[in-house]
Amino acid sequence: KSNMESDVYSFGIVSLELACGRKPIDPNATEGKRRMVEWVWNLYGTSKLLEAFDPKLSAENNEQEIEQLMIVGLWCAHPDPNLRPSIRQAIHVLNFEAPLPVLPSKMPVPTYLSPSGSRPLSYGTTVSERSWNQSLSYSYNTDSSKFTTSSTTCSSSASLLHTQ
Numbered sequence: 001k002s003n004m005e006s007d008v009y010s011f012g013i014v015s016l017e018l019a020c021g022r023k024p025i026d027p028n029a030t031e032g033k034r035r036m037v038e039w040v041w042n043l044y045g046t047s048k049l050l051e052a053f054d055p056k057l058s059a060e061n062n063e064q065e066i067e068q069l070m071i072v073g074l075w076c077a078h079p080d081p082n083l084r085p086s087i088r089q090a091i092h093v094l095n096f097e098a099p100l101p102v103l104p105s106k107m108p109v110p111t112y113l114s115p116s117g118s119r120p121l122s123y124g125t126t127v128s129e130r131s132w133n134q135s136l137s138y139s140y141n142t143d144s145s146k147f148t149t150s151s152t153t154c155s156s157s158a159s160l161l162h163t164q
Helices: 004-020 036-045 063-076 087-094 156-163
Strands: 138-141 148-151
Touching: 004 036, 004 063, 004 087, 036 063, 063 087
Parallel strands: none
Antiparallel strands: 138 148
């Protein structure tokens, strides 16, 4: 089923496919390169992002534009849908009308909760069924992008990301 979050995610994956010249999953690749998003995110975290750039693409491409495309691709493919940009925000960054977002150096690991009973979360926290159904409000602002996303409801795991 298509929705806003899946459209943004798909945009990010296509952006990375274009820049890297490869499919999102390559079973024939070495262990660290099988999943494109994880591979590119690791390169981003070690300041080697341009190593993922497809050398078959035109040498006329500006390195800054390539880096911009890849970082926006990672931002759109963020494991937490609440931390993905809107298409409008992504386009503003691609057009150099807004600064690049600051992403974590390591790809975040999504945390999923069961709505029944208390389930442990990352960081040793538990969330009860009552708080699972609770309506929360938050605001997220990347250090450099100054974009703000608001939501009247979010998952308990998303709220933990914003409080730690």
